[in-house]
Amino acid sequence: MTAMDEGPAPTLHDVAREAGVSVATASRALNGSARNVRAENADRVRAAAARLGYQPHLSAQAIARGSTRTVALVVRDVADPYFSSIAAGVGQAAEEAGLIVTMAVAGGSPERELEIVRTLRGQRPQVIIVTGSRIDGAGTRDELADELEAYRTAGGRAVLISQLDLPFGTVTIDNHGGSAGLARALLGAGYRRFAVFHAPPSLRTSRERHEGFLSGLGGAGSVVAVETGFTRAGGHEAARRLVERGLDDVEAVFAVNDVMAIGAMTAFREAGVLPGRDLGVAGFDDIASTVDVVPALTSVAVPLREAGLSAMRLALSDDAPAELRLPTTVVLRESTPPRA
Amino acid sequence: MTAMDEGPAPTLHDVAREAGVSVATASRALNGSARNVRAENADRVRAAAARLGYQPHLSAQAIARGSTRTVALVVRDVADPYFSSIAAGVGQAAEEAGLIVTMAVAGGSPERELEIVRTLRGQRPQVIIVTGSRIDGAGTRDELADELEAYRTAGGRAVLISQLDLPFGTVTIDNHGGSAGLARALLGAGYRRFAVFHAPPSLRTSRERHEGFLSGLGGAGSVVAVETGFTRAGGHEAARRLVERGLDDVEAVFAVNDVMAIGAMTAFREAGVLPGRDLGVAGFDDIASTVDVVPALTSVAVPLREAGLSAMRLALSDDAPAELRLPTTVVLRESTPPRA
DNA sequence: TTGTAGGCGTTATCAG
């Protein structure tokens, strides 16, 4: 109810009137669709635009031009370092390409993911990037595929950072190979008896890492599997359960991601079991905190930021949608010291 | 060059034709702008929409309706837990309000921040939330204010999660009070001689925390100030420098944020100085990893997620733009054990 | 209950 001058944002018409030219000329002057505007008029237009605080209505441009300058990103959880690293990569690539990124959070629900992709499609972004593990038996797989297919048919570029499960460009992480390499490295360090903290096997990422680990072991040693959540809390809880059950037959635990491993380390410590001394601990992803935790966490490095960049590259390239497999690297640290 | 049926996305016209009704009826059936559509027709329209994989063009809706259903968020760095927690809060509130969040990364550059807000304005979002410390002497302050003012004049809601520096709704964190409380708590624990790791004083958040700490000390004890970057790397480097210089006159270090403190702890450890035993360490923000680091990090808890929620609430409310000050809580942990 | 028509802010075509 103030006396402030309320009112709609100035439009191109306002600018044109203020500059004493037609909208067409104003439009041309502002975005040089053709270089043919008299310098003087161009200046007048720019001055008028500045004076009025004019900003072109992106939606209107989108309609008139028939295309937007945005990329849509679907993640499970922004606050999870795994996704925020990917998001950072996507953001960087988007900025370089002059695109705006819009971001939606699926929270691990396949239904919500589907719903998001649907409404995202309404945004008509140039690119849709869906991140996060596929979930088997979710029942939304085919619908998601249809949705993305419809999007592609309309000229959009869909890319997944996930498992190669849908017929779209996909950036995959070598989960199986990474875990197998880790298993071999741990065997090499003298470990024989393991526990694996994993999420429900329908979560593909977890399953791949779990299976990869077993296959890397190649039958050597023993493994007790503990199913839990794919989060820090899950790792923490699994560790508590394992301690309760007794640690006699485990020399090292592999948690299928770092936040689980870190939560587990804390739980072990709370129970008087010292990670790195009493028990080896390893994770997966090699998030930033691995080196700040004590003992530093053995992990499998995944180029997360690079995954985001690659996804954008894949999307923007004109090659047929392909799989881009990102390599992983085992990084041994103090949490799994060589065993006498 | 495949034989796939390429082509533009289906429009409302296509749906209408497919259903054998007019666009108006189709529009009404799809978004019940009025409940007056014969049930049979409504069904036909919905069926046609489904068959065609129709999704309304959000930009077109935005233009026709004169408003969008989006909120724009500006952060410094998505991968920083500080911002990703805020983003998570904003995302949650946005979802509840049925809004899509678009997110842009300023990377700590005031110029980039200004540029982002400018183009964001073109998006015509319902809300613009700008997060991150104000930076004094940036030279963009007034321009940013103008930009946001123009946005508000056009009916937008601008909110900052920052310092109260611009005449808009602002969610502030009690940096000064929190640090002062921390200082008192550390005095109470027997510490007297401090080092403070801070960023350049133009960064308001850093300055407020630094000054708050000094004021909490109230002249008691001694303080050596070390200027460095506002990041983990900054903390790490400051710690290295401090060790080189000698630690004889410091019993505890306060890093103005947790990632700095955590980086510092690692650096100290690398130098053979054990945090918590040889040296107290405290941070600010109380990010998730404080409890997973060893020793657990003393910090000042900031309701980050809540900040995001509050910002949305502030934006969506019809009250005059106000300041909403979020309280902080000192959390003493093992990194600052009571001193004999 | 339905359809026609005009408008939203831009861009782009096509005469001048």
Next chain:
DNA sequence: CTGATAACGCCTACAA
């Protein structure tokens, strides 16, 4: 080089 004017996809009086 400039200015009408017709799209773009959707919504919404207004009229039927």
